[in-house]
Structures are given as C-alpha cells and as structure tokens.
Amino acid sequence: MNTITIYHNPACGTSRNVLALIRNSGEEPCxxxxxxxxxxxxxLERLLAEMAIPVRELLRQKGTPFEELGLADPKWTDQQLIDFMLEHPILINRPIVVTPLGTRLCRPSEAVLDILPGPQQGALSKEDGEAVIDAKGQRVAKH
Incomplete structure (x- = not known):
C-alpha cells in the first residue's frame, strides 16, 4: 500500500528530483x-487546506497561461482561481506530496525531506548535479 502520493509532472525537473528523494527513502509513491x-x-481544496497555503501560492506562473488570463489581478477570488486551475491544470504548481507526516508543495525539492516518514537510503544528487543527500543518508548542508 502506498502511503505517499505525489502530484507529479514528469517534464518538471523539481518534480523528478522530489520523486527521486521519495524513492531514495525506500518508498514507492502513488x-x-x-x-x-x-x-x-x-x-484541490483539501490539498490547499492540508498545506495551509493561500490559493495564490499554488498558482504557477512560468510556462502557463497565467499572464494571458490576467491572474495577477487581485480581483479574482480564491474560488475563481481554483476554477482556473481546474480548467488549466498546468496552473497548479508542483510537485505536491502527501505523506502520513503532512502535505506540502515541495519547492525547493528538499522540502519533501521534512515530510518523509523514513530516512534516506544513500547518496543522491539533483539532476543538475547538486548533492542533496550524502553517502550516510544525511542532508548535505548548503554553503
């Protein structure tokens, strides 16, 4: 049984890095x-409530119709913004991860480490080569 769910976009590097971190903890997510x-x-409303973030914080701008739809305008209500996200799912920022320890928008990708129930199993670097987890399974300190 999967205890972790990731709302994933395989075209997104951050999403792929988060998926790798989940798998490096020994879990195979849904x-x-x-x-x-x-x-x-x-x-979507449940995820927002669990993350305890404003709707606008879940809106993705880059590579989406955010500008064309005029979503920067503060006139839009939360319900209207959710309507836009439902109509254009690319507007939903990612990845969103749900675990027994919480739900989080995992940007940056290391944010997932705070809600993974198990330890990292070994060294892991992001796709760009940045080390995230050392050989002992510990988070690498950023300089």
Missing amino acids: VIEYLKTPPDRAT
Whole structure:
C-alpha cells in the first residue's frame, strides 16, 4: 500500500528530483500525473487546506497561461482561481506530496525531506548535479 502520493509532472525537473528523494527513502509513491489526471475541486481544496497555503501560492506562473488570463489581478477570488486551475491544470504548481507526516508543495525539492516518514537510503544528487543527500543518508548542508 502506498502511503505517499505525489502530484507529479514528469517534464518538471523539481518534480523528478522530489520523486527521486521519495524513492531514495525506500518508498514507492502513488504517482499522479496531474496534467493527465487533474484533481477535482474537492481534492484541490483539501490539498490547499492540508498545506495551509493561500490559493495564490499554488498558482504557477512560468510556462502557463497565467499572464494571458490576467491572474495577477487581485480581483479574482480564491474560488475563481481554483476554477482556473481546474480548467488549466498546468496552473497548479508542483510537485505536491502527501505523506502520513503532512502535505506540502515541495519547492525547493528538499522540502519533501521534512515530510518523509523514513530516512534516506544513500547518496543522491539533483539532476543538475547538486548533492542533496550524502553517502550516510544525511542532508548535505548548503554553503
């Protein structure tokens, strides 16, 4: 049984790095490619509530129709912003990870380490080569 779920976009480097960190903890998550299988309103609202973040914080701007839709305008209500995310799932920032220890928008990718129930199993570097976990399974300190 999967105890971890990741709302994942395989085209996103951060999302791929988070998935690697989850797997490096010995877990195989339930992977939801949210662009193919978007969450419904109830799920999106539940995720927002569990993350305790404002709706605007979940809006992705880069590589989305954010500007064309005029979403920077403060006139939009949270419910309207959720409507836009449901209509255009690319507007949902990612990756969102749900574990027994919490739900988090994992940007930067290391944020997932705070909600993983198990320790890291070995060294891991991000796709860009930045070391995240050392050979002892410990988080690498940033300089």
